[in-house]
Amino acid sequence: MSKHLNLTLHVWRQKNAKCDGKFVEYPAENISPDMSFLEMLDVVNEGLIRKGEEPITFDHDCREGICGTCSMVINGRPHGPRERTTTCQLHMRSFKDGDSITLEPWRAEAFPVIKDLMVDRGAFDRIIAAGGFISVPTGSPQDANALPIPKQSADLSMDAAACIGCGACVAACPNASAMLFVSAKISHLGHLPQGQPERHLRVRDMIAQMDAEEFGTCTNHGECEAACPKGIKMENIARMNRDFIKASLTYRPATSGGGVG
Amino acid sequence: MSVAEQSIAGAEARGHGFLASSVGRKVVMAATGVILFGFVTVHMLGNLTSYMGAEAMNHYAEFLHTMIHGMGIWVFRAVLLTAVGLHIWAATTLTLDNMAARPVGYRNQKNVASTWASRTMRWSGVILAAFIVYHLLHLTTGTVHPNFDRANPYANFVNGFKVPAAAAFYIVAQLCLGLHMWHGVWSCTQSFGLAHPRYDSLRRNFATGLTVLVVGVNISYPIAVLTGFIH
Ligand code: HEM
Ligand code: SF4
Ligand code: FES
Numbered sequence: 039m040s041k042h043l044n045l046t047l048h049v050w051r052q053k054n055a056k057c058d059g060k061f062v063e064y065p066a067e068n069i070s071p072d073m074s075f076l077e078m079l080d081v082v083n084e085g086l087i088r089k090g091e092e093p094i095t096f097d098h099d100c101r102e103g104i105c106g107t108c109s110m111v112i113n114g115r116p117h118g119p120r121e122r123t124t125t126c127q128l129h130m131r132s133f134k135d136g137d138s139i140t141l142e143p144w145r146a147e148a149f150p151v152i153k154d155l156m157v158d159r160g161a162f163d164r165i166i167a168a169g170g171f172i173s174v175p176t177g178s179p180q181d182a183n184a185l186p187i188p189k190q191s192a193d194l195s196m197d198a199a200a201c202i203g204c205g206a207c208v209a210a211c212p213n214a215s216a217m218l219f220v221s222a223k224i225s226h227l228g229h230l231p232q233g234q235p236e237r238h239l240r241v242r243d244m245i246a247q248m249d250a251e252e253f254g255t256c257t258n259h260g261e262c263e264a265a266c267p268k269g270i271k272m273e274n275i276a277r278m279n280r281d282f283i284k285a286s287l288t289y290r291p292a293t294s295g296g297g298v299g
Numbered sequence: 300m301s302v303a304e305q306s307i308a309g310a311e312a313r314g315h316g317f318l319a320s321s322v323g324r325k326v327v328m329a330a331t332g333v334i335l336f337g338f339v340t341v342h343m344l345g346n347l348t349s350y351m352g353a354e355a356m357n358h359y360a361e362f363l364h365t366m367i368h369g370m371g372i373w374v375f376r377a378v379l380l381t382a383v384g385l386h387i388w389a390a391t392t393l394t395l396d397n398m399a400a401r402p403v404g405y406r407n408q409k410n411v412a413s414t415w416a417s418r419t420m421r422w423s424g425v426i427l428a429a430f431i432v433y434h435l436l437h438l439t440t441g442t443v444h445p446n447f448d449r450a451n452p453y454a455n456f457v458n459g460f461k462v463p464a465a466a467a468f469y470i471v472a473q474l475c476l477g478l479h480m481w482h483g484v485w486s487c488t489q490s491f492g493l494a495h496p497r498y499d500s501l502r503r504n505f506a507t508g509l510t511v512l513v514v515g516v517n518i519s520y521p522i523a524v525l526t527g528f529i530h
Contacts, residue, residue: 114409140406147400213397245322254400255321255393258486259413273494280492286317
């Protein structure tokens with residue numbers, strides 16, 4: 039059995055959105071290298087609870103890398119040091135005995151801290167609500183293969199749909215830009231025939247909402263792509279820009295009539 | 300407020316036009332940047348006449364001032380001034396937005412993908428702005444030139460660079476131009492939406508090639524004067 043680890047954590051503690059926060063040091067002792075990062079924090083929190091102290095608040099849900107809830111910046115990198123790995127899928131074998139680990143929340147004006155390491159990512163929901171959907175008049179289901187979709191489009195769409203909305207791209211971006219996330223949603227729908235009717239409306243509405251939420255703008259550093267646990271590519275940002283330029287050049291206001299001659 | 304209501308509230312801002320949007324201003328920055336990079340490339344090529352001697356360079360300068368009955372140079376000046384103005388406007392407003400987007404920073408953020416060039420765009424840009432003003436006062440109006448002769452651009456160029464401080468500032472500005480170009484040429488293709496895996500390495504290599512060419516040749520001018528190769 040491999041050796042257990044003793045670590046020092048420097049954790050951002052902040053009571054609520056209004057209070058100032060500060061870093062507090064905690065020992066994490068006798069940690070199994072097979073634990074996940076969140077299990078390590080569970081152990082530290084149990085110790086805090088036993089001592090009657092307030093446990094460290096952090097976001098988590100599925101703990102299997104698919105829901106996008108876990109967050110936190112670990113030693114200066116969102117989701118920690120491993121590529122394409124969420125915090126919940128990060129294991130303590132990625133650390134060495136005696137390491138010191140700094141834990142901070144996602145830092146962005148658009149993601150206010152709720153408590154400690156937990157931030158409010160409602161801005162992402164509002165961007166989706168602004169245009170990240172298709173309108174489907176429901177009825178009896180269509181034949182499965184009635185809509186031909188080239189395999190490559192389906193693959194590219196699925197690659198973009200892999201985005202779990204965690205916000206690591208915003209956290210990693212020196213400008214706190216949400217363009218990787220927004221462009222993943224736009225590419226996901228834009229590659230499919232179902233996404234076409236609202237394609238131009240979608241890109242304008244989602245970008246307008248993104249701006250209204252006060253995210254920054256992409257300056258093509260590439261930090262988002264490097265931090266993304268799902269391997270979303272910056273090519274999507276270029277596709278979003280392309281759609282936006284086309285949509286802006288060809289925009290016409292909605293009319294009520296039409297089609298009746 | 301429900302998510303839907305919040306998004307409807309946000310929708311008020313949604314009518315906002317191209318120039319107010321973040322992506323729209325990026326496109327303005329990219330388009331004006333292409334004009335400016337096009338200009339520096341042509342400017343670099345034109346100055347190669349200095350290697351052909353006084354007559355060739357003065358002849359070229361005369362052509363610039365007399366083409367299209369003397370109108371041509373004013374058209375160029377108007378386009379360049381507008382491009383610089385719009386570029387600085389877009390760069391400044393976007394930079395301020397980006398700074399406001401992260402009011403509280405990290406204790407130690409680890410950058411793994413960005414480059415020194417990409418992180419210093421705003422500083423290389425500010426030095427370029429200062430350089431443009433100086434350069435115009437130096438070799439266009441002659442205001443800060445030791446012995447300016449309107450009729451002899453070649454002599455102005457040689458005498459100007461004989462002053463080591465002037466040559467040094469020129470070289471520093473060219474290195475900033477190199478940083479700005481290397482990231483900017485690549486970055487603007489991304490802003491225009493020109494990305495495809497087939498052409499990705501071409502985008503990078505084009506940026507590197509153009510930067511090395513423009514900056515390399517430009518830096519050769521003051522060095523050629525200081526070493527007496529051009530005299
Ligand atoms: C005059 C002062 C200047 C300032 C203050 C300035 C500032 C900036 C800033 C802050 C950026 C954004 C950084 C980024 O997106 O990565 C930028 C981008 C750029 N700049 Fe400048 N710059 C200046 C001059 C120039 C000049 C002289 C050129 C060309 C010779 C130029 C070409 C570009 C290009 C092509 C971009 C990339 C646009 C994009 O990413 O879409 N800039 N500039
Ligand atoms: S693009 Fe990647 S980093 Fe950004 S929200 Fe989606 S999964 Fe997370
Ligand atoms: S907790 Fe669901 S992705 Fe990490």
